Amino acid sequence: MDRFVIPTAGGRPSIVTVGPDLVDRIGELLDDRPERTTVAVAAQPTTVRIAGRVAERLRAAGLGTVHLPFPDGEAAKTLEVVGDAYRALNQAGLTRGDTVVAVGGGALTDVVGFVAATYLRGIEAVYVPTTLLAAVDAAIGGKTAINVDGKNLAGAFAHPTAVVVDERILGALPAEEAAQGHAEALKAGYVGDPDLVAMYRTGRALSDLGAVVRRAVAVKVDVVRRDFEERGPRAHLNLGHTVGHAVETATGLRHGSAVAIGMVAAAAASRRVTGFDWLDDVRSILEGLGLPVAAPDVDRDRLLDLMALDKKRTAAGLRMVLLEDVGAPVVVDVGDATVRTALDAIGVRP
Numbered sequence: 001m002d003r004f005v006i007p008t009a010g011g012r013p014s015i016v017t018v019g020p021d022l023v024d025r026i027g028e029l030l031d032d033r034p035e036r037t038t039v040a041v042a043a044q045p046t047t048v049r050i051a052g053r054v055a056e057r058l059r060a061a062g063l064g065t066v067h068l069p070f071p072d073g074e075a076a077k078t079l080e081v082v083g084d085a086y087r088a089l090n091q092a093g094l095t096r097g098d099t100v101v102a103v104g105g106g107a108l109t110d111v112v113g114f115v116a117a118t119y120l121r122g123i124e125a126v127y128v129p130t131t132l133l134a135a136v137d138a139a140i141g142g143k144t145a146i147n148v149d150g151k152n153l154a155g156a157f158a159h160p161t162a163v164v165v166d167e168r169i170l171g172a173l174p175a176e177e178a179a180q181g182h183a184e185a186l187k188a189g190y191v192g193d194p195d196l197v198a199m200y201r202t203g204r205a206l207s208d209l210g211a212v213v214r215r216a217v218a219v220k221v222d223v224v225r226r227d228f229e230e231r232g233p234r235a236h237l238n239l240g241h242t243v244g245h246a247v248e249t250a251t252g253l254r255h256g257s258a259v260a261i262g263m264v265a266a267a268a269a270s271r272r273v274t275g276f277d278w279l280d281d282v283r284s285i286l287e288g289l290g291l292p293v294a295a296p297d298v299d300r301d302r303l304l305d306l307m308a309l310d311k312k313r314t315a316a317g318l319r320m321v322l323l324e325d326v327g328a329p330v331v332v333d334v335g336d337a338t339v340r341t342a343l344d345a346i347g348v349r350p
C-alpha cells in the first residue's frame, strides 16, 4: 500500500492511497472524525456492487450509510442531478460532520465532489475511483465540475480527504475502458516520468498496472502540490489537451481517445518549435494501446474554431504544452504555421 499526501489550504491534507483490495479496508482509510455518524455512498449504475461493498465495510466500522444513486457518465454532471442529490442528502439528515463517498469513474467523482463542496457550504468527500482515468487523473487534484451549456462550466476547488485507489478493481476493467486511462497515464509520463514512458515502450505498462497507477498518481500529486490553483506547472498536465478538447467536441470521441490524438498533434508541434521529436514514439505507443492517433474526418475550420473558443487561447495565439524532452514540458503560444503542422500530423487537412 502506497500513500501520497497533498497538503490543502483547509488544513486537512488529501491522502491518496494505492493498493490491492483497499475497498475492504475503507474503514481504516477514513480520517478520525468523531462527529461523523452517516456516510452517503454514491454510485453509478456500473458501480453499485462495489458501492455495496464499501457501504458494508463502513457499517462494520460503526457508521450509518445511505445509498445515493447517480445516472451514468456525463448524464450525472448536471444541475438537475445536483439538485436531486442535495435533496437526498437533506432527507437522509446528513450534517456538516458527515461524509459523502463517490464510488465510480471521473464523471461521478466530479459531480459528487461538487455536491460535497457545496452542500451545507461543504462537507467531507472521499473518492473510490473505479476507472483508470479517474484513478490517475480526475479523482486527484481537487477540481470538481458539472456541465452547464459548456463542459465543466461550473465547479469548485475542493479536495477529497481520501482517495482510495483499489488496484484490483482497476485490473478488472475491460481493455477499452482501461485504454482511456492509459492515455492520461502516458501523458503523465511524458510530463514528468521518463521511466513510465519507458514502461509503455516495452509493453510492461500493461502487465504491471499497479506500477503505472503509482507512477502516474505520483506525477499528478507532485504537480498539484506545486501548484494548487493552476497558475504554473499544473498547466503542464494539459499536454495533448488543446487539440484534444477540440477533437473531443468535434467528434464525440471519449476524452482519453481525444487526448491521444492531441498528444500526436503536440508532438508534431514540439518537433517544429523545440526541436524535440517524440512523434514516432508516441504514435507507436498509442497504437499499441489501441488508441486513435488521427482524426481524418474532422473539419479543419471547425477544429480551429473550437480551439479558438478554448480557455487556453491568449492574445498571443494558441497556447499549447510542448516538450523539450520527456519530462521537460513547456507552455508555448504557437503561431498559425505550427498549428497547421500539428493538424497535418493528425490527418486534419483543409
Ligand SMILES: NC(=O)c1ccc[n+]([C@@H]2O[C@H](COP(=O)([O-])OP(=O)(O)OC[C@H]3O[C@@H](n4cnc5c(N)ncnc54)[C@H](O)[C@@H]3O)[C@@H](O)[C@H]2O)c1
Pocket: 044, 045, 046, 047, 072, 073, 074, 077, 104, 105, 106, 107, 108, 109, 110, 130, 131, 132, 133, 134, 137, 138, 139, 140, 141, 142, 143, 144, 145, 152, 169, 173, 174, 177, 180, 255
Ligand atoms: N476533475 C478533474 O481534474 C478531471 C480530470 C480528468 C477528467 N475529469 C472528468 O472525468 C470524466 C471522465 O472520467 P471517466 O472516463 O472515468 O468517466 P465515467 O465516470 O463516465 O466512467 C466511464 C464509464 O466507465 C463506467 N465504469 C466505471 N467504473 C467501472 C468499472 N469498475 N467497471 C466497468 N465500468 C465502469 C462508467 O459507468 C462509465 O460508463 C469526465 O467527466 C471528465 O470531465 C475530471
Ligand SMILES: [Zn+2]
Pocket: 137, 184, 241, 255, 259
Ligand atoms: Zn484529460
